[in-house]
Amino acid sequence: LYTYLINIIGRFFMNKVDNEFNLIINEIKNSSYEELLGKIKLNFLCLPYIYQHSLEEYFKKYKFWGSLDHAIGAFDEIEKKAKMLKNHYKDIVWLYNKLSDYFSKFILLAVLKNYLYYDFVSLDKASDKKYKHYFDLDLVPNFNNATIVDVGAYTGDSILDFVDTYGAKSYKKAYCYEITLEVLEQMKGNLSKLSNIIYKNKAVKNKNGRVFLDENGDLSSNRTSRRGGLPLECVSLDGDIKDKIDLIKMDIEGDELSALKGAKKHIEQDSPVLLISIYHKNEHLWQIAKFISSVNKNYKYFLRYYGGNLYPTELVLFAIKK
Numbered sequence: 001l002y003t004y005l006i007n008i009i010g011r012f013f014m015n016k017v018d019n020e021f022n023l024i025i026n027e028i029k030n031s032s033y034e035e036l037l038g039k040i041k042l043n044f045l046c047l048p049y050i051y052q053h054s055l056e057e058y059f060k061k062y063k064f065w066g067s068l069d070h071a072i073g074a075f076d077e078i079e080k081k082a083k084m085l086k087n088h089y090k091d092i093v094w095l096y097n098k099l100s101d102y103f104s105k106f107i108l109l110a111v112l113k114n115y116l117y118y119d120f121v122s123l124d125k126a127s128d129k130k131y132k133h134y135f136d137l138d139l140v141p142n143f144n145n146a147t148i149v150d151v152g153a154y155t156g157d158s159i160l161d162f163v164d165t166y167g168a169k170s171y172k173k174a175y176c177y178e179i180t181l182e183v184l185e186q187m188k189g190n191l192s193k194l195s196n197i198i199y200k201n202k203a204v205k206n207k208n209g210r211v212f213l214d215e216n217g218d219l220s221s222n223r224t225s226r227r228g229g230l231p232l233e234c235v236s237l238d239g240d241i242k243d244k245i246d247l248i249k250m251d252i253e254g255d256e257l258s259a260l261k262g263a264k265k266h267i268e269q270d271s272p273v274l275l276i277s278i279y280h281k282n283e284h285l286w287q288i289a290k291f292i293s294s295v296n297k298n299y300k301y302f303l304r305y306y307g308g309n310l311y312p313t314e315l316v317l318f319a320i321k322k
Contacts, residue, residue: 106194111285126305146172146249155177200235206262245263260274288317
């Protein structure tokens, strides 16, 4: 009776975000995998055709999460999502409790509501339009003479945003890793007016070696594979950079966890600000924060979302030294 009363009182004093999050977690907890899969599948099939079609075309173009085509009975994307939610809801609770502000908690809630109910409204509200992608001044107000590392630097857009946000004197050196040579050449042109940029046509992994470039027709989502394509050197950040690192940004199409493992010493010793994309694999939602926490306990965690309202891409984990 005492425990029951404590739970009732606890629910009474919860705010709206906490309450909604707990309701969703209890729904996942109290459903079997088959029941959860059936609910998500039914919610998808009840969507207007335009939303179904848009999602199916999106997953056809970007193959990170599995296939989705109801006309042929292909629901791999939904099956993987349901399995992750059912098997790892406790890990999601762990992440929720680790998040240091309620905007982050609201974002995680919006992601779950999209996963389960195809709630596009909450996801739109979660999108941060105040600041540039990765550079939230409420979380990281300044840098001074910093060594920064951009893994998945693409055409240099994040470096330009960094300088625009913090100023040209905010960094002393920037390492830019990009696996596609054509894109790296574009980056060199875009950053030609900046000094102390170190360009690296290398993949970043947990150890040194060789991988292959896997091109899919969209330069922004090229990734690496163990065989095929153009051979490419891969390195670990611990092995490739000897400087003290102040910031690491990563967006490398699902290889983020491997690359972080290769930066373990820097994370442990330097406590750099970490700005990590966590949306390319379902499990990265919680895995990446858990890995960082296992290496260095002296971090606070935040989420920021910069994507659209259809599916939660452009989701970034901020890990900032306490």
